[in-house]
Amino acid sequence: MTISTKLFAHLEAMRPYTLLWCGLVSLTGAVLASQTLPTTAALIFLVPILGWIAGLYLADYSDRNLDRIQKPHRPIPSGRIKPSEALLVGAVFALVGLALTFMLSLINVLLTFLAAGLVYVYARWTKPRGLLGNLTRGLLTMTTFLFGVAAVHPVSSLSLPIWIVAVVFFIHDTNSNIIGALRDVTGDQAAGCTTTPVRYGMHIALLISLGLTLLYLGITITLVGSSTLLSYPSLFFLILSLGIVLLGIMYVLLFHSIHAPSQGRMLRAHELFVGERILFASAFIVGFFGLTAFAVILTASCLLLTLLSQHLLRKRYELT
Secondary structure, three states: OOHHHHHHHHHHHHOHHHHHHHHHHHHHHHHHHHOOOOOOHHHHHHHHHHHHHHHHHHHHHHOHHHHHHHOOOOOOOOOOOOHHHHHHHHHHHHHHHHHHHOOOOHHHHHHHHHHHHHHHHHHHHHOOEOHHHHHHHHHHHHHHHHHHHHOOOOHHHOOHHHHHHHHHHHHHHHHHHHHHHHHHHHHHHHHOOEOHHHHHOHHHHHHHHHHHHHHHHHHHHHHHHHOOOOOOHHHHHHHHHHHHHHHHHHHHHHHHOOOOOOHHHHHHHHHHHHHHHHHHHHHHHHHHHOOOHHHHHHHHHHHHHHHHHHHHHHHHHHOO
């Protein structure tokens, strides 16, 4: 095996189209809690990404037997990455992230261990258990938001609006995890993995997802419209509306395909959600800073890198 083949296998395993989202969620928490751009912003953005990568390697290791059945082309079942190698590389990313966390606060260190525990619980226990797995993923993203908060502000004295935003991110990623499971229904059924779409059927799973979407959007719109949380609420709503358009297209595609589902269509639908979540987190950044160079460059670069890497890598990782 060539070095380039090995490196590309690790790039696939890291799923770069998923990474910037967690960094944005953490940074959003820090910005909203501190009402400024923290001097530790780079760390607040980077550490969750390192932890996310570690979690992806653990997930791939845990799913290696399932992937042999439904996705044998992935790095571990294809033999391009050995199981022990996945654990080692994941551990390196986890340790580097933990070491950097000590530059923040003790609460950040504790939240890092909490996040690691949630990753382990999700990968080893709750992922194939319907809504319990989806809720675990939502808790992980909420913890990521609180990680950003804790770097700049005592969590114990947070204002109610910040706690509401934390809950919004919890609902949002619970929802995203449900949509992500739609593309694997056939393989999950064959392997006895009872995800939400497998347990309740695709139609019920879509209705649950739609309800969660309306819930987090309703809470978010009410909060931003009735508080002084953001300095530029009109810009927030502008970017939020772009995300809502993507969600609308996604649901039309999913409900139109419900009687003749294909893995490719389900994947395209979740790709729209991946774009929406970058817009959703970025809306808070732009809504706070306005059209400053920092906010515009951060939003544009995160969206571009996410969509480009998804276009180049995701279909290969999921379908081929």
